[in-house]
Amino acid sequence: MRDRWESLATLVRLTFAASPWLATTELVLVVVMAVAGPLQAYGVARMVNAVTGQGSVTAAAVILFAALALAFGGLVLSEAVRHRLEDGIELSLQRELLDLATGPPGIGHHEQPEIADRIGAAKEEFRRLRGTAGTIGSGLAVLVSTVTGLVLLAGIHPLLLLLPLLGLLRLWASAFGAREFRHAITATMQHHRRLDRLAEIAAHPRHGLEVRAFGLRGLLTDRIGELFEQQNEPRWQARRKGQLLEIAARVLFGLGYGAAIVFVVWLAREEHATAGDVTMVMLLAPQTDQAAQRLSDTVRVLIALLDVAGHLRWLRRYVGEQVAWEGAAQPPPALRHGIGLREVSFTYPGTQRPVVRDLTVHLPAGSTVALVGDNGAGKTTMVKLLSRLYDPSAGTILVDGTDLRTIDHEAWRSRISAGFQDFVRYEYTAREVIGLGDPARLPAPDQGDPGESDSAYDAAIEAGDARAVIDRLPDGLDTRLGTRFGGADLSGGQWQRLALARAFLRERPLLVLLDEPAAALDPESEHALLDRFNAASAATRATGGITLLVSHRLSTVRMADLILVFDEGRLVEAGDHDTLIAAAGAYAELFELQASAYR
Ligand SMILES: Nc1ncnc2c1ncn2[C@@H]1O[C@H](COP(=O)(O)OP(=O)(O)OP(=O)(O)O)[C@@H](O)[C@H]1O
Structure with a gap:
């Protein structure tokens, strides 16, 4: 449980770190909108009472209009703020994941299945974290509007508080289903990674010839199909279980809703409640239902987010430990x-x-x-x-x-400089492909053409025997390479010469x-x-x-x-x-x- 709270704290920090200003604004808007719903119901109730001669019509109208203005204004502003906040979260997460994946001094973490699974899970789902602000906000909104609704219901009769309690049952069902599904995802992550790798082999143009020459298409398709089954069957089972529980909880809530309305009508007939109270229960009960629905959706998403945040925390810790023993001496x-x-x-x-x-x-x-x-x-x-x-x-x-x-x-x-047999084919311009050998020499994006006159580039191109490759490119060093993004394609040997030039760039x-x-x-x-x-x-x-x-x-x-x-x-x-x-x-x-x- 402590783990969950820490993951929740990670999510909150993630949101505020992306933009403290936007996160605070969003928070305020969420609370404002949350109060607006029950306030509308209260305004309508006051209006009904005023019409039947109890209380002032003006006061009721002010309450009603204020509630509508808060709901509408909050909605419009919150949409704009949330999108910007989500973009900020996604950007800082992308940076962090890259840092984490390349942070440890070695590459052992890429080759250990447990760690590869964690990175895989984080990568697959980290986009979800983009929605962190929305999820936390909507959870908070439901809590605020529920508390406001509870106060209003309790004012009519304390027994009406049983209705939101039934909502809690729905919540539990939803949390249970979500947890089951998350377990299924973690348990099937190995299949998922294999599936990913096979799909990559099947789709990558460089593998096209081999796949066709050996007639591997059918075999790959079959294996992909099998892995898909192995991955999805446990996930589907978990989902079905969760859905059945939720349906049962919803039916119970529906019965409770009916009973609450009958009860308040009876109170009104006994003159223990006003016509406005009956209206308010009729309006608040569906709001409670919607709140339970929204809260259960939020809980489902939040549990998924907490899991991803858990992976993130684990990775941060792991990378921290790896880097902790790092020496600080400088090379001669x-x-x-x-x-x-x-x-x-x-x-x-x-x-x-x-x-x-x-x-x-x-x-x-x-x-x-x-x-x-x-x-x-x-x-x-x-x-x-x-x-x-x-x-x-x-x-x-x-x-x-x-x-x-x-x-x-x-x-x-x-x-260190390095040239490997399985070098990377960076699909950038030829200048960047070579310049990556010493990132400090890469031209800044807004600079014109500094690399060409740089003698270090020339020396590296000579050393890698890449001059002929560059000369044949339509725009020389500025030619984009790699067909995937519409650039020029090179033979294996030509790519290797550029990789060698890259290796010789560092002085x-x-x-x-x-x-x-x-x-x-x-x-x-x-x-x-x-x-x-x-x-x-x-x-x-x-x-x-x-x-x-x-x-x-x-x-x-x-x-x-x-x-x-x-x-x-x-x-x-x-x-x-x-x-x-x-x-x-x-x-x-x-x-x-x-x-x-x-x-
Ligand atoms: N990531 C790894 N995990 C486990 N074993 C590995 C890993 N990489 C290499 N090995 C094993 O280490 C041994 C040495 O591999 P290495 O790649 O160093 O050989 P090499 O001399 O460079 O071979 P080659 O000439 O084929 O490139 C091999 O038995 C290989 O199976």
Whole structure:
């Protein structure tokens, strides 16, 4: 229960944080409108009494008009205020969710089902939170108008207070149904995420060829259908249960309504109530019914909102804990000694088998280091550890003698450049696609064309061998890329060249991570890339920066100063090309095998 109150407090804070001024105005308007309903009934009752000779017609008319003016004026103003407030809430939530998803130093939270489910639930439903102001407002409105109505009913006869009590029964039924439905949603979130992923595969243009070539359409449709059933059956069942209970509660309320009217008519005939009282009960009873309906709707929505707010609080806490142990040290301006790994082991969260084992190695400042090994040997994992997407399960990574964990992760990442095999195809202009490699260099939206003259862009384009790609684009760097938004499409290799240019944009990086950077390039381009890569490495070297290259093509890695050969997470050989060839071990064997394929 305490949890629910805290979630409610989160919702209220969310509303006021979005715009304190609008939230307060909305609050006042809601109370005003809530009082207006019962006040109208009271005004009508006074009017009926005045007509039958009891009381003043003018006073009754003033009350009636005041109530109508409050209701109408409040409605018009509240509509306008609420929309702006909702937009504000949505915007601040979008920002917060993005912060939360990217906030933790690592990416482990994306790969743990429980956390992925929470983020999934929050993402799916966070738009609902937009309605927070409306829901809280309408809950408050019902409470105020109910209390006002209760006071008026009690003034006629205390027994009439039983009518709103019946409304409470409806409320309970509604809350029960809503809770059941929320449980069903949480229990089926796994199915929902799978469904989402399958739908994405089926719809994404990049998967179109594979889906058709393998004739996967029928299979995907069937699986989507099955998952849809598995997801929705428990949700439907929960909904049916809730609806049945609500119907029963409504019938009871209807009976109570009838009884209240009979009772007040009897009171009037016994001269314990006036004609105005009868009118007022007739008007207030439907208002009580509507209030119960609105309150039960509000409760249903509020329970859903409290759940989403619960996810939000959990995520905030989780991210807070992740960030709490963060170090605050700054990375060195330049590397003097290099990066040392001491007895580093790593096991992915939720798994048992270490994929990097007892790794002790020194990556000298200013060197080019290549990682080679079979699929699954642990090369990419090593890249993830060095970029602090994960921390080692055991052992230490030292940057010029400082434990990487004590360095502020964002400051560390700001000194890293990276080019990956599964790079992101940002569907922006070519300038932005490259500029994202160093966001500080991105042109501000209102600036004209600063990137083109920026020599850093030119150098990055050269290093990534992307000049020919840019030259063929109709508007050069200003061409929008990606067909989904009507931009120019590129081949896989062309995208990769831009990704490489992006990786080389940052000046003076301490670490350049290139994970299979030539995977989508043809062999000729790969050779051209090598020369450029050497030139770019030389620039990195000047600040002691280390270039780390992962590649299966040994012709690409042979010029590295240090080649590390991995096998099942262990370092089995280390040295430069000549040393490893002379050692006639695994590297020499693999090199000979690849070289013979080209002869
Ligand atoms: N997120 C993850 N969760 C659990 N295990 C993972 C995860 N990512 C990778 N692994 C496992 O870790 C091992 C090493 O993977 P890694 O990607 O580092 O290999 P690699 O040497 O880069 O392989 P490749 O040459 O195929 O890219 C593999 O057995 C893989 O199944």
